[in-house]
Amino acid sequence: SSELTQDPAVSVALGQTVRITCQGDSLRSYYASWYQQRPGQAPVLVIYDKNYRPSGIPDRFSASSSGNTAYLTITGAQAEDEADYYCHSRDTSDKGVFGGGTKLTVL
Amino acid sequence: QVQLVESGGGVIQPGGSLRLSCTASGYTFTTYGLHWVRQAPGKGLEWVAVIWFDGSKKCYGDSVRGRFTISRDDYKNTLYLQMNSLRVEDTAVYYCARDPSSTSYHFDYWGQGTLVTVSS
Numbered sequence: 001s002s003e004l005t006q007d008p009a010v011s012v013a014l015g016q017t018v019r020i021t022c023q024g025d026s027l028r029s030y031y032a033s034w035y036q037q038r039p040g041q042a043p044v045l046v047i048y049d050k051n052y053r054p055s056g057i058p059d060r061f062s063a064s065s066s067g068n069t070a071y072l073t074i075t076g077a078q079a080e081d082e083a084d085y086y087c088h089s090r091d092t093s094d095k096g097v098f099g100g101g102t103k104l105t106v107l
Numbered sequence: 108q109v110q111l112v113e114s115g116g117g118v119i120q121p122g123g124s125l126r127l128s129c130t131a132s133g134y135t136f137t138t139y140g141l142h143w144v145r146q147a148p149g150k151g152l153e154w155v156a157v158i159w160f161d162g163s164k165k166c167y168g169d170s171v172r173g174r175f176t177i178s179r180d181d182y183k184n185t186l187y188l189q190m191n192s193l194r195v196e197d198t199a200v201y202y203c204a205r206d207p208s209s210t211s212y213h214f215d216y217w218g219q220g221t222l223v224t225v226s227s
Contacts, residue, residue: 033213048213086152090212094166096154
């Protein structure tokens with residue numbers, strides 16, 4: 001079955017730029033989507049398809065990809081960006097798969 | 108506004124069955140695919156199942172295939188997850204999520220989740 005691999009934890013200084021990585025074979029066929037989850041809350045979509053942000057998501061969130069790797073970049077991280085971030089993709093069997101999640105700490 | 112409201116969670120013994128519901132409002136139900144996603148306590152998100160907008164296709168994660176069944180009632184604007192042969196490892200918050208995509212999956216609205224606890 002497909003897998004998506006994320007670094008378990010990443011930290012960034014307030015106002016600096018951080019990139020979160022998601023790696024997996026399914027990303028060669030389908031775009032990743034990215035979700036932010038704060039403690040005790042449901043996930044929130046922050047990026048989908050090539051690099052689209054839903055209404056209400058700040059433009060400091062952006063995405064890119066290369067080969068089997070997708071990236072979520074936060075440019076000018078804010079304290080409220082501290083959360084868990086998950087990537088997700090469809091796979092070639094039409095199943096879905098999440099990455100293990102990255103805990104972002106804003107210092 | 109779009110709302111997804113899950114219900115049906117609770118405490119169940121191993122081997123038991125439970126049916127979750129997700130009632131949708133604020134949009135045209137029949138034009139969106141729907142997914143179930145779960146999250147075990149303190150763990151990450153796990154994709155469970157999808158049903159396409161017209162019900163023509165259903166897919167399941169490896170850990171639930173053969174035990175869980177996803178379905179939808181377009182007259183009641185409701186998504187279901189029938190869970191049979193429940194195991195302790197099925198304990199999780201179960202979310203329903205709407206999918207507007209026609210190619211890659213993504214989830215633009217989520218419910219608040221319903222907790223399923225499998226324990227003797």
